[in-house]
Structures are given as structure tokens and as C-alpha cells.
Amino acid sequence: xxxxxxxxxxxxxxxxxxxxxxxxxxxxxxxxxxxxxxxxxxxxxxxxxxxxxxxxxxxxxxxxxxxxxxxxxxxxxxxxxxxxxxxxxxxxxxxxxxxxxxxxxxxxxxxxxxxxxxxxxxxxxxxxxxxxxxxxxxxxxxxxxxxxxxxxxxxxxxxxxxxxxxxxxxxxxxxxxxxxxxxxxxxxxxxxxxxxxxxxxxxxxxxxxxxxxxxxxxxxxxxxxxxxxxxxxxxxxxxxxxxxxxxxxxxxxxxxxxxxxxxxxxxxxxxx
Amino acid sequence: xxxxxxxxxxxxxxxxxxxxxxxxxxxxxxxxxxxxxxxxxxxxxxxxxxxxxxxxxxxxxxxxxxxxxxxxxxxxxxxxxxxxxxxxxxxxxxxxxxxxxxxxxxxxxxxxxxxxxxxxxxxxxxxxxxxxxxxxxxxxxxxxxxxxxxxxxxxxxxxxxxxxxxxxxxxxxxxxxxxxxxxxxxxxxxxxxxxxxxxxxxxxxxxxxxxxxxxxxxxxxxxxxxxxxxxxxxxxxxxxxxxxxxxxxxxxxxxxxxxxxxxxxxxxxxxxxxxxxxxxxxxxxxxxxxxxxxxxxxxxxxxxxxxxxxxxxxxx
Numbered sequence: 001x002x003x004x005x006x007x008x009x010x011x012x013x014x015x016x017x018x019x020x021x022x023x024x025x026x027x028x029x030x031x032x033x034x035x036x037x038x039x040x041x042x043x044x045x046x047x048x049x050x051x052x053x054x055x056x057x058x059x060x061x062x063x064x065x066x067x068x069x070x071x072x073x074x075x076x077x078x079x080x081x082x083x084x085x086x087x088x089x090x091x092x093x094x095x096x097x098x099x100x101x102x103x104x105x106x107x108x109x110x111x112x113x114x115x116x117x118x119x120x121x122x123x124x125x126x127x128x129x130x131x132x133x134x135x136x137x138x139x140x141x142x143x144x145x146x147x148x149x150x151x152x153x154x155x156x157x158x159x160x161x162x163x164x165x166x167x168x169x170x171x172x173x174x175x176x177x178x179x180x181x182x183x184x185x186x187x188x189x190x191x192x193x194x195x196x197x198x199x200x201x202x203x204x205x206x207x208x209x210x211x212x213x214x215x216x217x218x219x220x221x222x223x224x225x226x227x228x229x230x231x232x233x234x235x236x237x238x239x240x241x242x243x244x245x246x247x248x249x250x251x252x253x254x255x256x257x258x259x260x261x262x263x264x265x266x267x268x269x270x271x272x
Numbered sequence: 273x274x275x276x277x278x279x280x281x282x283x284x285x286x287x288x289x290x291x292x293x294x295x296x297x298x299x300x301x302x303x304x305x306x307x308x309x310x311x312x313x314x315x316x317x318x319x320x321x322x323x324x325x326x327x328x329x330x331x332x333x334x335x336x337x338x339x340x341x342x343x344x345x346x347x348x349x350x351x352x353x354x355x356x357x358x359x360x361x362x363x364x365x366x367x368x369x370x371x372x373x374x375x376x377x378x379x380x381x382x383x384x385x386x387x388x389x390x391x392x393x394x395x396x397x398x399x400x401x402x403x404x405x406x407x408x409x410x411x412x413x414x415x416x417x418x419x420x421x422x423x424x425x426x427x428x429x430x431x432x433x434x435x436x437x438x439x440x441x442x443x444x445x446x447x448x449x450x451x452x453x454x455x456x457x458x459x460x461x462x463x464x465x466x467x468x469x470x471x472x473x474x475x476x477x478x479x480x481x482x483x484x485x486x487x488x489x490x491x492x493x494x495x496x497x498x499x500x501x502x503x504x505x506x507x508x509x510x511x512x513x514x515x516x517x518x519x520x521x522x523x524x525x526x527x528x529x530x531x532x533x534x535x536x537x538x539x540x541x542x543x544x545x546x547x548x549x550x551x552x553x554x555x556x557x558x559x560x561x562x563x564x565x566x567x568x569x570x571x572x573x574x575x576x577x578x579x580x581x582x583x584x585x586x587x588x
Contacts, residue, residue: 007405109284110291113572114565117527118545122561125549126302202418206531209420210546229424229535236428243421250416258412 008259014252022069031059033066033219042235052237054228060238064245066219071249074131074214075200078138079193085139086146087189091177093147094154105151108144116141120203124212131220134213138200149192150185157181187264194257201250221246277580285573292569293347296562297340300330300554308332311356311552326356330555352559357551362559365544370563372442373533373540375452377525379460384467385518391468392475393507396483407476414469419528423462423535430458440537459536463528467521474517478510485509512583519575523568 021028030050037057045052051060086108093104111119123137157163158181166176207213208222216223221242228239300307308327312318324333331339346353352362395407427439438455445452482488483506491505492498530542541560548557 004405007408106287106291110288110295113288113292113569114561115523115527115568117524117530118561118564120527121530121545121549122296122299122557125554125557126299127304129549198416202416205418206420206528210531210534212549225418225421225424232424232428233431239421239424240428243418243424246418246421247413247416250418251413254416255409255412258408 004259004262007255008263011252011256011259014248015256018068018249018252019072021065022072025066025069029059029062029065031062033058033063034217035059042231044235044237051241052235054224054238055231055235060224060241063219063224063238064221064242067221067224067242068245068249070131070214070218070220071201071204071222071246074135074204075138075197078135078200078204079142079196081135081139082142082196083146083189083193086143087150087182089143090147090150091154091181094151095158095173095177095181097155101151104147108147111140111144116203117206120207121210121212124207129207129212129215131214131218134204134207137207138203141203142196142200145196146189146192149188153185153188154181157184187260191257191261191264194253194260198250198253198257201246201253205246221249274580278577281573281576285569288569289566292565293344293562294340296558296565297343299558299561300332301336303554307554311554347559347562352563353555355556356553362556365556366541366560366563369539369541369544371444371540372538373526373529373542375445376456376460376463376529376533376538376540377522379456380464380467380525380529381518381521382464383460384464384521385471385514387468388471388475389507389511389514391472392510393479393502395472395476396479399480407473411469411473415466417465419462419466420531420535422465423459423532426458426462427535442538442540455536456538459532459538462535463525463532466528467525471514471517471521475510475514478513479506482506482509512579515575515578515582519572522571526564526568 025033035058037053040049040053040057042055043049043053043057049059049061051064054060054063089104089108093101114122119141120134120137123140124133127133127136163176163180166180171180204213205222205225208220209226211223211226214220214223216227224238224242225246228235228237228242232239303310308323308330309318312322312326327333331342334342343353350363352366354360355362355365358365398404398407430437430439438451439458440455442455443451479502483502488501488505491501496505529540530545532538533540533542534546541564545557545560547553548560
């Protein structure tokens, strides 16, 4: 039990540290992430450039810090939109039941029928490869997950006495759904949001790696990895460290979701 | 009962397939602006005549429902359209690229799911504070390693240690079986590692669950040897959630393969899809997405049936 708590705090610290560094990128990063320095191209790690420089002499550490911000921003935006859209759909389906429920959930099933990356690539192909469309693509992919996640427990809560009571007291449907049902699902939402943020970091990095997300010269971790690949034998630093940064971001958020699930869900204590 | 259940599943399958086809069909129509001008803009000069010709070729000059039924009836006859720039049938292009991707996906699934069973059983034997936390950190790390980065790092290390090894590209199994497997081993491992992390953890908790059940105590009490208890009684039940997950994993693998293929220069569907996007070859992209999704849907359907077969409780 104690071990689980320690793990949770470790995950919280890791995520908070990363968010702070990325959030204050301008202050934290030692160099301008797009400033080129022809004299210092493809240098290994040194006192001046902790993680080395890339093919244009740009500081890898600064680019990673700014790239992390891009990753976190796009992922947070995408998961936020998915949470609002999917969450609302799931709650509405559970509250009204019948045809509404069947229609909404069947539509979600159809989105589930596509492999995640493929659907995301399809959305980006239609809307054009940009940072914002990558966020839209990830949001589309994760909307059905939130819908399914919230519908189940919401069905149970809608049957409870206090919802019947609220209805008898004349509360509107919207009030019941968002004020009486939603707060009870907070822990489920929190855990899943954290896990999906982690997954979104990986999808965003994949899209950028394929040239379908953030476009140069904007610093992006996936893009750095794909550019660095061309100079892998000469200067492995940009590719290796940018990938490591993606891993750390995704790892922290996933561990956080995982530890939260154990802490918030008493049924799982001691299991797993 | 079983027959009705099967029938219901088949109806579900049909509904999903029709809806998927409508979405894929709508793709070109959802492109903001004039899709035809955008498609042409990639390769040739945009003239009104060229726009009209291409519009007629794709059938965009007809009412939308006529377009859909025209398209779907051709698809059902195996005609996926022609590639915009080469004029070759799209079906042929897909057939030329499908095998590397299928092989990579299957190999990654075999590595990930195959190793997950012994790994999960092993992990179930270590319990308690330190071991639990260590395994959790390890599996979360395995789950979140970007497969394309892992691939690049493996290439970097092996190219330094053993420069003579041929790591990139693809040769068909029928041409060079050894070369085929050695080239696919690294990408399959990179792709399969998150599956291994995910599934081994699933097997572990399912095993721990199963070992705590009454029927295990009964089996022990009637003198079944410990090995038999673990493998015949506990593992069989622990595998039920495992099988369900394998279907979902296939979707992850098909998508991940697109990315990993780029790292290892494998001429699979990923290359076809990215090429189609780059040259705005939407008919080709549309058909490829349709076929891959179809494959995924069918795999999940088969897994569903498998689930019915191994878990008698679902049938009741």
C-alpha cells in the first residue's frame, strides 16, 4: 500500500516537473530553439550544449524543451476536446436511453472499428497536415473511448435515488446530468484522462514523425526524431534524446493514471 | 441460443461495415475546398478541362447517393478504382504492398502475445511491495516506449556493433527465408514490445485473480499437482481476457506498423498510404484505409467468435 502511494507521488512529481519545464520553456531553455549556428553543427553533448546540437547547429536541449510544450499542448487540447465531446455523448446516452442511447453508441462503435493510427492519418489527410488537425484527429479517435467509459457507470447512477429525487424536485435534464451524475464519475475521468494523455503524446509524436503533424521549423519531438534519423550515424543526439523525451512524457502520464487508478479505486487495492 | 447470438453478431458486423464504408466514401467529399483542384494541384497544371475530366472520372458530378452506390457496388465486385497518377488498378497496388505489413503485424503479435503468457505467469509468482512496484514501472515503460524510437536506437546500436548486418528493407519469404526473418525481427520486436508489456500485465492480474478462486482450492484439495493447477485450471481462465485484448491489439499493431515501416524502410502499406497522402492520391488512400479497416473488423469478429468458443459462460 505504502509502495503504491510512493509511486503515485513519484508520478505526480515527474509530470509536474515536465509540465513546468515545458510551460516556462522560454525561461528554462538555454537557447532559442530555432536559432541556427553553422559553426556548431552536429556537436556532441558539451558544457555549452548539454544534449549537443543538430544539423543546423540548433541546441537540442532547447528544442526538446520547446518540443515538449508542443506535444503537451496538442495532446491536452485533443484529449480535452475528446473528453467534452465523448463525455457529453456518453452521459446523454445513459440519461435518455432508448433510441438516443442506441444511436450514439452505435456511432461510437463505428469509430472504434478503425485502427487508431489509421483513423488519425485519415483525418489529417482530409484536413491537411498541421498541428491543429493532428489535435482534431486525436480528439476524433478518443471521443468514443470517453463515451463508452462514462456511459456504463452513468447508467447505474441515473437509476439511483438521488437522481430520481432531483428529477422530482424539478431539476432540468442538463442540471441532473452535469451536476448530479458527472461529479460521481470524477475519479474514472481523471484516471482515463491521464492514460489517454500519455497515449496522445505517442500518437502526436507518430504523426509528426510521419510529417503529418507539427510542421518545421516549429520544434516538435516527433519531427526532431525524423530529422535526426537522416544524420543518425554522424550525430545520433537529436534522434536519441528527442525519443527519450517522448518516452518520459508518455511514461510519467501513464504511471500517473495507473497509480491514480489504484489509489482511487478501492476494489483494485492489493490486486494487480 | 447460440445461433441467435451468432445472428446478432452478424447483423452488428454488417451495420458496422456499411457505416465504415460510408465514412471512407465521405473522405474525399469532406476535403475543404475543391478536392479535385487540390488533387490535381499536386502533380499537373490545373485547367478547367482537367478538373472536369477528373471530376467525371471519380464521379463527383453525380448526386451523392448515386456516387455512393456506384462506388460500393464496384468495391463489392473487387474494383477499388484506379490510382490517380499511374492509372493502375488500386487493388493491384494494395496487393503489392500488403504482405510486408501483414507479416510484420503477425510477427509482432506472435512476439508480444507469445512472450506475454510466460512473462505474466512468472510475474504472478512474485508478489509484494518492491516486486510489484518494479514490475509496474517496467510494464508502464514498455507500454510507453515509442516503437519508432526503439527501432532507431536498435539500428544505431547494431550498426555500430555489427556493421555487416543487413537490417533495413524487405525481401519476400519465398525468395530468401532467412533474410526475410532477420530483417523483420527488429521491427517486429519494436512493434510488439508495448503489446508484451500490456498483455503480460493482463495475464499476471488474471492469473492472480484465477488463483484466488474457489475452483482452484477445490483442484488443490482433490490433489491436482501444483503445475496442473497453474496451467490447466488457472491459466485457461486467465486467457479469456487475453484473447479479447488480442483483437484490440491488432488495431494498434496495424497502425503502429505504418510508422515502424518507415524506420526500417519496409515497402508495406505504410509507404503506400504516406505516398498517397504526399501526392494527394485520394482514391488510393481511400481504398487502402477501407481494406485495412475491413481486415481489422474481420479480425475482431473472429476474436469475438473465439471468445464464444472458449468461454461457455457467454453462451448461456
